Amino acid sequence: MFFNGGVLATKFANTQMMLASTSLSMLRPNNLRYPLTVRRNSTQERNQMKKFDSGALLIASDILDDLERTRIANQNRLRAFQNEQGMTGTPQEAKIVEIVNGLAALETMAETVLKKEMKRHPLGKWVATANGIGEKQGARLLASLSGGDPYIRPEFELEDGTIEPERPRTVSELWAYCGLRVDQGVAQRRKKGQQSNWNDEAKKRAFLVAESTMKRLTKPCGRVTEEDEFATHVDGCTCSPYRVLYDTQRAKHETSTHTFDCPRCGPKGKPALKGSPLSAGHRHMRSLRYVMKRILRDYYNESKRLQTETK
Numbered sequence: 001m002f003f004n005g006g007v008l009a010t011k012f013a014n015t016q017m018m019l020a021s022t023s024l025s026m027l028r029p030n031n032l033r034y035p036l037t038v039r040r041n042s043t044q045e046r047n048q049m050k051k052f053d054s055g056a057l058l059i060a061s062d063i064l065d066d067l068e069r070t071r072i073a074n075q076n077r078l079r080a081f082q083n084e085q086g087m088t089g090t091p092q093e094a095k096i097v098e099i100v101n102g103l104a105a106l107e108t109m110a111e112t113v114l115k116k117e118m119k120r121h122p123l124g125k126w127v128a129t130a131n132g133i134g135e136k137q138g139a140r141l142l143a144s145l146s147g148g149d150p151y152i153r154p155e156f157e158l159e160d161g162t163i164e165p166e167r168p169r170t171v172s173e174l175w176a177y178c179g180l181r182v183d184q185g186v187a188q189r190r191k192k193g194q195q196s197n198w199n200d201e202a203k204k205r206a207f208l209v210a211e212s213t214m215k216r217l218t219k220p221c222g223r224v225t226e227e228d229e230f231a232t233h234v235d236g237c238t239c240s241p242y243r244v245l246y247d248t249q250r251a252k253h254e255t256s257t258h259t260f261d262c263p264r265c266g267p268k269g270k271p272a273l274k275g276s277p278l279s280a281g282h283r284h285m286r287s288l289r290y291v292m293k294r295i296l297r298d299y300y301n302e303s304k305r306l307q308t309e310t311k
């Protein structure tokens with residue numbers, strides 16, 4: 001895919017410099033991964049289109065991804081080293097610990113930069129007011145959407161070399177990009193041996209954002225009995241509205257049945273038959289997918305509003 005590739009082949013020292021700088025604008029690579037900043041022609045045109053400049057946010061997000069991956073890998077190496085006999089308490093161990101701690105400190109720096117970029121971003125206000133969506137997660141979701149914008153789909157090149165020009169997408173296209181399209185009652189699913197037709201990173205980020213809104217459940221709202229699968233909410237509660245939506249969906253699907261043979265609900269090789277009730281896991285995922293779609297739609301609508309409303 002066009003946004004893959006080693007954009008950030010930056011050396012350690014450069015990374016530190018990049019993180020320390022307050023503005024990342026001079027560091028944008030001339031790469032399609034950051035299409036909004038590459039294709040702009042003039043300030044005048046930019047103002048007319050009111051397009052977002054997500055360049056710095058996208059870079060900060062990439063840096064955070066890289067550092068997080070490296071930190072986790074080295075933490076695992078450290079653990080393996082410590083499991084070897086007689087390695088705990090050695091100077092060698094202390095050196096590796098130092099490296100892991102250094103990576104963790106850099107990761108924190110990258111996170112701070114990313115949060116700052118999210119705050120400065122035109123969509124920052126929406127993220128700040130969306131109950132249950134943090135700046136870090138909101139930014140990483142934004143960065144996972146091609147072009148760093150839920151509304152405008154950037155220009156891209158097809159396999160035969162033709163250029164698909166930049167244009168606003170539809171909400172359904174955004175959902176499909178995040179693997180949330182429903183076809184004849186069946187959710188998008190990866191088929192064996194087939195490449196998925198959605199973006200894994202975007203799906204993962206949308207999932208994590210939805211999952212974090214689940215934690216915004218405040219008293220007196222909650223499950224009435226231990227056996228309840230979902231919470232009940234009082235009027236005007238301070239829970240995340242997305243959590244309320246989830247519980248409404250869960251309640252609605254309590255008696256839902258399959259409209260298709262479901263491989264997920266049956267044991268391996270024996271799908272649950274059409275007409276059988278959804279399993280608790282299926283009810284949870286269906287409700288969570290609904291929340292993912294609503295979050296993406298709200299993000300999309302805000303982006304559209306900001307870029308199309310008249311001054």
Ligand SMILES: [Zn+2]
Nearest residue numbers: 221233237239
């Ligand atoms: Zn509530």
Ligand SMILES: [Zn+2]
Nearest residue numbers: 262264265282
């Ligand atoms: Zn099922």
